[in-house]
Amino acid sequence: MNPSTVRDLPGSGRVAVVTSVASDAHTWNLVFLQLLLEELGFEVVNLGACVPERLVVEECLANRPDIVVVSSVNGHGHQDGLRLIEHVRAVGELADLPVVIGGKLGVAGVEDGHAAELLAAGFTMVVEDGAGTAPLTEFLESLPQRALR
Amino acid sequence: MSGGFAEFVRRARARGSLVVQPRMGFGETHAMRDGLAATKAANATTVGTLTLDSYTRVGDFEAAREALDRGNALNGYPIVTHGAQVTRELLDGIRAPGFPVQVRHGSARPVPIFRSLIESGIEATEGGPVSYCLPYGRVPLAESVSNWVRCSQLLAGLRDEGLEPHLETFGGCMMGQLCPPSQLVAISVLEALFFCRYGVRSVSVSYAQQTDPAQDVEAVFALRRLCSELLSGISWHVVIYTYMGVYPKTAHGAYALLAGAAELAAWTGSERLIVKTIAEAHRIPTVAENVTALEYAGVVSAASNRLPAPDGDTQTYLEARALIEAVLNLDANVGRGLLRAFRHGYLDIPYCLHPDNQGRTRSYIDESGRLAWAEIGNLPIGHLVEPAGAGALTSTGLLAALSHVQRKFDGDPGAVRGRLGVQPHISLS
Numbered sequence A: 001m002n003p004s005t006v007r008d009l010p011g012s013g014r015v016a017v018v019t020s021v022a023s024d025a026h027t028w029n030l031v032f033l034q035l036l037l038e039e040l041g042f043e044v045v046n047l048g049a050c051v052p053e054r055l056v057v058e059e060c061l062a063n064r065p066d067i068v069v070v071s072s073v074n075g076h077g078h079q080d081g082l083r084l085i086e087h088v089r090a091v092g093e094l095a096d097l098p099v100v101i102g103g104k105l106g107v108a109g110v111e112d113g114h115a116a117e118l119l120a121a122g123f124t125m126v127v128e129d130g131a132g133t134a135p136l137t138e139f140l141e142s143l144p145q146r147a148l149r
Numbered sequence B: 001m002s003g004g005f006a007e008f009v010r011r012a013r014a015r016g017s018l019v020v021q022p023r024m025g026f027g028e029t030h031a032m033r034d035g036l037a038a039t040k041a042a043n044a045t046t047v048g049t050l051t052l053d054s055y056t057r058v059g060d061f062e063a064a065r066e067a068l069d070r071g072n073a074l075n076g077y078p079i080v081t082h083g084a085q086v087t088r089e090l091l092d093g094i095r096a097p098g099f100p101v102q103v104r105h106g107s108a109r110p111v112p113i114f115r116s117l118i119e120s121g122i123e124a125t126e127g128g129p130v131s132y133c134l135p136y137g138r139v140p141l142a143e144s145v146s147n148w149v150r151c152s153q154l155l156a157g158l159r160d161e162g163l164e165p166h167l168e169t170f171g172g173c174m175m176g177q178l179c180p181p182s183q184l185v186a187i188s189v190l191e192a193l194f195f196c197r198y199g200v201r202s203v204s205v206s207y208a209q210q211t212d213p214a215q216d217v218e219a220v221f222a223l224r225r226l227c228s229e230l231l232s233g234i235s236w237h238v239v240i241y242t243y244m245g246v247y248p249k250t251a252h253g254a255y256a257l258l259a260g261a262a263e264l265a266a267w268t269g270s271e272r273l274i275v276k277t278i279a280e281a282h283r284i285p286t287v288a289e290n291v292t293a294l295e296y297a298g299v300v301s302a303a304s305n306r307l308p309a310p311d312g313d314t315q316t317y318l319e320a321r322a323l324i325e326a327v328l329n330l331d332a333n334v335g336r337g338l339l340r341a342f343r344h345g346y347l348d349i350p351y352c353l354h355p356d357n358q359g360r361t362r363s364y365i366d367e368s369g370r371l372a373w374a375e376i377g378n379l380p381i382g383h384l385v386e387p388a389g390a391g392a393l394t395s396t397g398l399l400a401a402l403s404h405v406q407r408k409f410d411g412d413p414g415a416v417r418g419r420l421g422v423q424p425h426i427s428l429s
């Protein structure tokens, strides 16, 4: 196989880390996102529920993913997300890693308006509840293809 | 023993009333107090709830402190961070023999929570070594079991003070959705046996409404029968949870599903019901939305009659009994039995990511709308079930199964108006 045939398979050889935040126990969202990413050709490392920040960092350093997809629906995603991205961006090797967060990030419904703060803190993209998964899939398509690992 | 939570439910039952209860929790004490006061004043037979926030559930009390200090909204009441003194003041003048309060949490490390609620003068709470572990994070099951031994004993200790401590199993919910009813019934009964093994004498067993009313009726009658067979000398009642999976987005759909849960409770002679609101699919509900849901559920249940229990052994009863017997035969101690059961796959929750769950079972919703087994892994029910076999799981397939109930109820605007001529008194969007 040469790199050009790899490129024909969308996302082939690319790795995504799917994770919840530290206080969030919901996992159906994670199972769904894992399947979605696998269907787009990603190899997925699913870290599961209630993931401490340092575990996310360790797994990123160990797996060198092309993207981290953070999902939270319990209403603490905003506060936990800020803590998480601070830990990730503090590591030099992870400064440019695309990190996307989505779900129900506050407790007050769609008009929560946490996106600006999360983006300012270092998230690459924030997908608010109700926006669906299209913003994520479009973003994935825009990611550079990876050379053969 | 002096009247508390369980005594209140007994009395309501004797009068023929269903006890209705919210899932309600706010970070700020004034909001929490308003919520309890409104629940108490609601035109229904109600008990109060303190639902705890997620930081408290995972033991991150500093994050709860920080949220309070910064004015960030929490998704529940941080009982440990506020402390027993604040909680006592909060309950003062509200909690009474006619209005008991229960703490609802969702923690596999609940020792600080139990200490705080006991210190606050509360004697009723819920959970379980399995149901508050596997769906709630990454704490190893063995650690959860030993924590729950400790907590059952702590709570049971209140008997020495003349109280009647009450513990409810959360086992009838497992993941909220897509777990076939027989395994929900089995885990609920097993957790009740676990509590009793460690000194609790007053329990409730839960069952969460699933996809099909007839199947749910069968399951609740199976639960009642297994409790009468296995919980001798224990005071017990059944609590129904309104649907715990992906909820309808419309007001008409939300109320119709709630009405279905209220009917399920009435049909099966269940003593207590936990409601859901029109906000469920979107955000944390307001106090007013909770009160409307409580009152509506009360009216619907009062208008529904009890059904006779089925004759003979139903499929759900047989499966649940087989699961329970297999676990009890693994070890004379039910806590160790539960641990070994998950290791052997004698209990195995579909789609649960927890490392201590084998993850070899699969469920599906069949053509008639009932929850059924697609794969049974190592569950000891091979002599009772012909699993349908699971095809490849896709993201759209999973989402379709998860939103089956939502679609059904959102798609039928007539459902709530048609029911008994009873309507929630708020405008239907």
Ligand code: B12
Pocket: A023, A024, A025, A026, A027, A028, A029, A032, A069, A070, A071, A072, A073, A074, A075, A076, A100, A101, A102, A103, A104, A105, A106, A107, A108, A109, A127, A129, A130, A132, A133, A135, A136, B023, B025, B051, B052, B053, B054, B057, B058, B075, B076, B106, B135, B136, B173, B175, B176, B177, B244, B245, B246, B247, B248, B279, B280, B281, B282, B283, B284, B285, B402
């Ligand atoms: C099932 C459920 C549970 C189960 C979870 C079992 C499990 N292990 O997964 C149980 C019963 C255990 C549970 C517990 C709790 N829950 Co809950 N739960 C739900 C429920 C009913 C369905 C969630 C679900 O399974 N959805 C299916 C998945 C596939 O969809 P999804 O999560 O909505 O995600 C979709 C989109 O948001 C999007 N998406 C999600 N993440 C991302 C990320 C990116 C990048 C992108 C692009 C898209 C995306 O994609 C998905 C598909 O469309 C919802 C309410 C509802 N929706 O009806 C409440 C809900 C999420 N829970 C809630 C809460 C608060 C809790 C608790 C804290 C208890 C409490 N205080 O009430 C605890 C959690 C404890 C903790 N430590 O976190 C609240 C959150 C409130 C808020 N955000 O405003 C909700 C909304 C209910 C409510 N109205 O109060 N819950």
